[in-house]
Amino acid sequence: MALDKNSLQKENLPVRPEKEATAERQGLELEPGQIEDLKEAIRDEIGKEKAVLPSQPALRAAQVKKPQVVKSENLARIENVLQEDLEAIYIDLPAELKREFKNKGEETAKKIEILLSKTKVKVQDILKLIMQWLKIIPGVNKFFIEQEAKIKTDKILKIKK
Structure with a gap:
């Protein structure tokens, strides 16, 4: 069984058509258990990327300091x-x-x-x-x-x- 565009779309995972490489094209044969492990690994990586992205703007906003007005x-x-x-x-x-x-x-x-x-x-x-x-x-x-x-x-x- 191979990973293809349709199975990735069903899992709501991003598909990059220019880099679409199925196991069959590469000459690999994966068993059903290995496919699920691979899908899970992809989901984990995407989850890590999503978790990192929202916190970065918050850090930038916290680093910006307002200039203090000096009163006479x-x-x-x-x-x-x-x-x-x-x-x-x-x-x-x-x-x-x-x-x-x-x-x-x-x-x-x-x-x-x-x-x-x-x-x-x-x-x-x-x-x-x-x-x-x-x-x-x-x-x-x-x-x-x-x-x-x-x-x-x-x-x-x-x-x-």
């Missing part, structure tokens, strides 16, 4: 002032709002850093930026937002000095 000392101080006394509120936010609040806070800190780097600091602009950022928090009193924004603005201005 002033930016780190501004971010610390902005996050002061807001830990409890931040923890209670839903995940989607947490992301938005964090991103907007980082954006606000960068804008404030730019404002502080100018010769003439516009306090009102800093106050507005902080108030807009704090308005993301749902259900917070308007007066609380104003008070927190003023306190944070004063602390940020001390960084400038």
Whole structure:
């Protein structure tokens, strides 16, 4: 009995017509038990190849590192002032709002850093930026937002000095 294209297709094994070599063409005679052993060996090799392939892209993805952004000392101080006394509120936010609040806070800190780097600091602009950022928090009193924004603005201005 010989291995042929039809028997390989029944077993869902790949067939390469250009390299199709049956035992008969090579002058070999295989017994039924040997054919099954050969088919099993082929299945094992294909299984090994399939097992190796999916893990390789995962390794490549793990090896790629994102560049770390180095924050200036002033930016780190501004971010610390902005996050002061807001830990409890931040923890209670839903995940989607947490992301938005964090991103907007980082954006606000960068804008404030730019404002502080100018010769003439516009306090009102800093106050507005902080108030807009704090308005993301749902259900917070308007007066609380104003008070927190003023306190944070004063602390940020001390960084400038």
